[in-house]
Amino acid sequence: MSQARGQTMGRGTRKFPRSMAQLITALLSLCPAIASADWALNMRPGVTPNSQGIYHLHMIVLWICVVIGVLVFGVMFYSILHFRKSRGARAAHFHENTTVEIVWTLIPFVILVCVAVPATRTLIAMESTGNADMTIKATGYQWRWHYDYLDQGVSFFSVLAEKSNEARQPRSGIDPHTVENYLLDVDQPLVVPVGKKVRLLTTANDVIHAWWVPELGVKRDAIPGFINESWFKVETPGTYRGQCAELCGKDHGFMPIVVVAKEEGEFNKWVEDKKAAALAEAAANDPNREWKKEELMAKGAEVYTKNCAVCHQADGKGVPGNFPALAGSEIANGNVDDHIDRVLFGKNQMPAWKETLSPVEIAAVITYERNSFGNTAGDVVQPKKVAEY
Amino acid sequence: MAHAAHHDDHAHHPTGVMRWITTTNNKDIGTLYLSFALLMFFIGGSMAMIIRAELFKPGLQFVDPQFFNSMTTLHALVMIFGAVMPAFVGLANWMIPMMIGAPDMALPRLNNWSFWLLPFAFTLLLSTLFMPGGAPAGGWTMYAPLVLQTGEAFPFLIFAVHIMGISSIMGAINIIATVFNMRAPGMTFMKLPLFVWTWIITAFLLIAAMPVLAGAVTMLLTDKFFGTSFFSAAGGGDPVMFQHIFWFFGHPEVYIMILPAFGIVSAIVPTFARKPLFGYASMVYATASIAFLSFIVWAHHMFTVGMPLAGELFFMYTTVLIAVPTGVKIFNWLATMWRGSMTFETPMLFALGFIVMFTIGGFSGLMLGVTPADFQYQDTYFVVAHFHYVLVTGAVFAIMGATYFWLPKWTGHMYDETLGKWHFWLSTIFVNVLFFPQHFLGLAGMPRRIPDYAVQFADWNMVSSIGGFCFGATQLLFLYVIVKCVRGGAKASDRVWEGAEGLEWILPSPPPYHSFVNPPLVK
Ligand SMILES: [Cu+2]
Numbered sequence: 065m066s067q068a069r070g071q072t073m074g075r076g077t078r079k080f081p082r083s084m085a086q087l088i089t090a091l092l093s094l095c096p097a098i099a100s101a102d103w104a105l106n107m108r109p110g111v112t113p114n115s116q117g118i119y120h121l122h123m124i125v126l127w128i129c130v131v132i133g134v135l136v137f138g139v140m141f142y143s144i145l146h147f148r149k150s151r152g153a154r155a156a157h158f159h160e161n162t163t164v165e166i167v168w169t170l171i172p173f174v175i176l177v178c179v180a181v182p183a184t185r186t187l188i189a190m191e192s193t194g195n196a197d198m199t200i201k202a203t204g205y206q207w208r209w210h211y212d213y214l215d216q217g218v219s220f221f222s223v224l225a226e227k228s229n230e231a232r233q234p235r236s237g238i239d240p241h242t243v244e245n246y247l248l249d250v251d252q253p254l255v256v257p258v259g260k261k262v263r264l265l266t267t268a269n270d271v272i273h274a275w276w277v278p279e280l281g282v283k284r285d286a287i288p289g290f291i292n293e294s295w296f297k298v299e300t301p302g303t304y305r306g307q308c309a310e311l312c313g314k315d316h317g318f319m320p321i322v323v324v325a326k327e328e329g330e331f332n333k334w335v336e337d338k339k340a341a342a343l344a345e346a347a348a349n350d351p352n353r354e355w356k357k358e359e360l361m362a363k364g365a366e367v368y369t370k371n372c373a374v375c376h377q378a379d380g381k382g383v384p385g386n387f388p389a390l391a392g393s394e395i396a397n398g399n400v401d402d403h404i405d406r407v408l409f410g411k412n413q414m415p416a417w418k419e420t421l422s423p424v425e426i427a428a429v430i431t432y433e434r435n436s437f438g439n440t441a442g443d444v445v446q447p448k449k450v451a452e453y
Numbered sequence: 454m455a456h457a458a459h460h461d462d463h464a465h466h467p468t469g470v471m472r473w474i475t476t477t478n479n480k481d482i483g484t485l486y487l488s489f490a491l492l493m494f495f496i497g498g499s500m501a502m503i504i505r506a507e508l509f510k511p512g513l514q515f516v517d518p519q520f521f522n523s524m525t526t527l528h529a530l531v532m533i534f535g536a537v538m539p540a541f542v543g544l545a546n547w548m549i550p551m552m553i554g555a556p557d558m559a560l561p562r563l564n565n566w567s568f569w570l571l572p573f574a575f576t577l578l579l580s581t582l583f584m585p586g587g588a589p590a591g592g593w594t595m596y597a598p599l600v601l602q603t604g605e606a607f608p609f610l611i612f613a614v615h616i617m618g619i620s621s622i623m624g625a626i627n628i629i630a631t632v633f634n635m636r637a638p639g640m641t642f643m644k645l646p647l648f649v650w651t652w653i654i655t656a657f658l659l660i661a662a663m664p665v666l667a668g669a670v671t672m673l674l675t676d677k678f679f680g681t682s683f684f685s686a687a688g689g690g691d692p693v694m695f696q697h698i699f700w701f702f703g704h705p706e707v708y709i710m711i712l713p714a715f716g717i718v719s720a721i722v723p724t725f726a727r728k729p730l731f732g733y734a735s736m737v738y739a740t741a742s743i744a745f746l747s748f749i750v751w752a753h754h755m756f757t758v759g760m761p762l763a764g765e766l767f768f769m770y771t772t773v774l775i776a777v778p779t780g781v782k783i784f785n786w787l788a789t790m791w792r793g794s795m796t797f798e799t800p801m802l803f804a805l806g807f808i809v810m811f812t813i814g815g816f817s818g819l820m821l822g823v824t825p826a827d828f829q830y831q832d833t834y835f836v837v838a839h840f841h842y843v844l845v846t847g848a849v850f851a852i853m854g855a856t857y858f859w860l861p862k863w864t865g866h867m868y869d870e871t872l873g874k875w876h877f878w879l880s881t882i883f884v885n886v887l888f889f890p891q892h893f894l895g896l897a898g899m900p901r902r903i904p905d906y907a908v909q910f911a912d913w914n915m916v917s918s919i920g921g922f923c924f925g926a927t928q929l930l931f932l933y934v935i936v937k938c939v940r941g942g943a944k945a946s947d948r949v950w951e952g953a954e955g956l957e958w959i960l961p962s963p964p965p966y967h968s969f970v971n972p973p974l975v976k
Binding site for chain 1: 511512513514516517518519522584585586587590591592596598599602604605685686687691692693726727728729730731732733734735755757758759762765766769770773774776777780781783784787788789790791792793794795796797805808809812813816819820823824825826828829831832833893896897898900902903904905906907908909911912913952
């Protein structure tokens with residue numbers, strides 16, 4: 065019901081803005097540099113009923129503003145040209161007219177009512193999250209997203225793609241133009257089926273983030289301790305990119321969102337593949353077996369680079385004043401229980417990793433930290449110990 | 454009586470730097486406020502230059518992301534609390550006693566204190582740049598829980614905000630006390646110049662809003678250091694509550710920064726159109742309506758936090774409603790120009806620039822008020838473009854116009870008109886090169902507060918940065934014109950401008966130390 069409304073609204077208002085938009089496009093195409101995509105001027109209509117509803121609303125209000133602007137500035141420039149002293153204009157003395165005041169109070173009011181009606185309709189459609197075909201929970205972390213397919217039982221983290229991450233390091237020397245989808249690419253995208261109503265739950269683990277994909281018409285804050293609801297239904301298969309939209313600290317600009325919409329069959333296959341991969345992963349990472357030091361060190365280096373180096377730095381020296389060094393630190397060289405405690409439960413800015421990393425990953429990274437950066441604690445932490453901690 | 458005042462001026466007042474530290478004179482304090490605002494304008498502007506330099510090209514060339522966030526945070530705090538607000542208080546100090554026919558402000562010692570708190574507040578705030586862990590980087594909005602991750606700078610941020618708030622509240626009390634008690638005989642409320650009217654309403658907004666901010670930041674302080682959990686869900690609190698409280702202050706704050714600008718434009722336009730202000734009474738009512746509405750629209754800053762539908766609808770309707778009284782103001786200015794006899798000295802150019810570009814900011818404001826569309830605009834460069842149009846080409850242009858308008862009165866010298874016009878035209882061109890493309894960036898999907906961006910945003914960012922550098926450089930011209938005018942220039946007449954009306958123009962230029970020792974009679 066609500067979707068149908070959204071679509072009707074779209075059709076009803078499309079005519080006027082579209083013809084104007086075509087006119088603008090035609091004018092712009094006279095100037096090839098400006099017509100290219102990089103000099104984008106306007107919002108894109110997107111690929112969901114909601115994003116298209118928003119787009120049409122945007123165009124209505126934009127054109128109302130343009131028309132009012134032309135009238136108001138027209139009157140103003142007419143006055144500036146005609147009523148200037150240098151042309152011999154003599155000042156009149158009128159300074160009040162109640163009728164005029166009432167007219168120019170009422171006309172804007174009526175225009176606003178005309179805007180409010182379609183806006184209310186679109187808003188009601190956007191907030192109708194019922195009757196969803198599936199539910200996905202997106203959790204914001206500093207600085208990556210975690211996705212939980214509540215119906216399919218698939219879950220994973222999605223972080224900035226390796227290539228972008230290398231190029232975005234300060235003074236990396238890598239030209240961003242050479243990186244495909246620079247800053248808008250992730251290691252594992254969110255995959256959804258087309259034509260299905262997806263209910264999106266957003267929440268966060270540390271600070272407030274916001275999940276935004278412009279072409280889906282969804283921007284919703286992810287707030288620690290609260291769960292927000294929104295929905296989208298992608299009509300066309302494709303890849304849609306967005307970013308975190310709420311300032312969430314140092315790497316706020318580096319936690320993109322990529323949504324891949326697939327036909328239902330392909331989506332189901334993707335789910336099966338994901339599940340199989342998760343099983344294989346779990347088998348390989350049995351926390352109950354005895355792990356060799358080399359295994360833990362290799363895995364630990366991987367976990368460290370992905371999760372810890374962002375603050376403590378690749379060389380373990382940290383950032384003085386902001387992020388403590390691990391090289392030579394009391395925790396990494398002292399009692400191993402304190403070290404496990406800190407990684408599991410965090411302190412101040414240090415996040416609690418208990419829910420995010422598996423016991424194997426935590427054991428591996430602790431082992432790695434105690435035997436790298438010049439640290440010589442020498443001990444090996446077994447996953448079993450972490451699991452039982 | 455006049456002799457006593459003269460005696461008072463020179464016999465007991467210290468000279469040199471002690472004159473400025475101990476002064477209780479409204480004009481001295483006005484000068485202090487305005488000079489402080491100018492200094493902060495350049496400090497905050499330098500931060501903007503760092504931001505635009507980093508955003509000139511994609512990739513991180515100059516600063517690391519944490520420092521970038523500190524720059525956006527401090528730029529906002531410095532410009533809002535250090536430049537725009539003190540500039541308006543400085544103008545109020547200089548002009549309100551003269552406009553209402555009073556000798557000075559009602560509470561001169563309070564006046565001294567409210568100014569001298571500011572250097573301490575900003576020393577606290579800017580000292581955080583040199584602290585381990587760096588300056589606050591959680592945005593000027595200080596959203597919990599992010600701001601609680603601030604390092605050693607955190608208590609400095611909170612106390613700086615407290616002191617700025619105390620200073621503003623004291624300034625507001627003084628303005629209300631002055632206008633209510635010290636008007637010349639016959640100066641009824643409905644004869645007050647619009648600048649005085651807009652300032653009284655602003656003062657009430659300040660008294661209502663600043664304590665709310667003080668409360669919000671105090672709760673942050675106790676959450677950080679004393680184990681409370683006002684804004685932590687884990688302890689039974691609510692991070693969104695911070696945003697509600699903050700914007701309950703924050704939206705009136707927006708009007709605190711624009712209502713006095715309306716007053717300035719309402720003084721300049723009639724002077725240079727040589728015609729009385731059209732619709733004086735409706736201007737007063739429109740200002741009061743805007744002030745009232747400012748308290749019931751706050752949540753439009755946070756449409757994406759996930760409010761109930763009814764809440765979203767309520768805040769959408771009240772927000773777009775603000776367009777009505779704002780439109781009335783613009784129409785009244787147009788009607789004032791209509792069939793006038795206009796000349797275009799620098800103050801008038803800035804006032805006209807204000808009307809056009811503030812209206813553009815108003816249009817984007819209307820668009821942002823439409824909730825579903827706001828879901829796309831929220832936290833993008835579209836918002837950045839919007840509030841810079843209302844604050845830079847709005848508030849700051851009005852302050853610049855006011856400076857040119859009243860500088861001859863303050864100093865007794867005319868400023869250099871040619872350079873003033875150059876300043877206006879260069880500023881106007883470059884400010885649009887700077888901010889207009891940011892609309893496009895926002896609509897194309899670039900979030901705000903990011904130090905680096907995807908390559909499809911590169912073109913307009915480069916244009917915007919070029920505009921920014923040129924706009925910044927142009928302001929050195931403003932400084933030069935002011936210094937030149939203070940040091941000398943053609944003698945200004947008492948009336949200064951042919952079409953000037955009002956009590957301040959019957960005083961000599963520069964006016965005596967105590968404006969009206971014998972109150973004028975207003976008919
Ligand atoms: Cu984020």
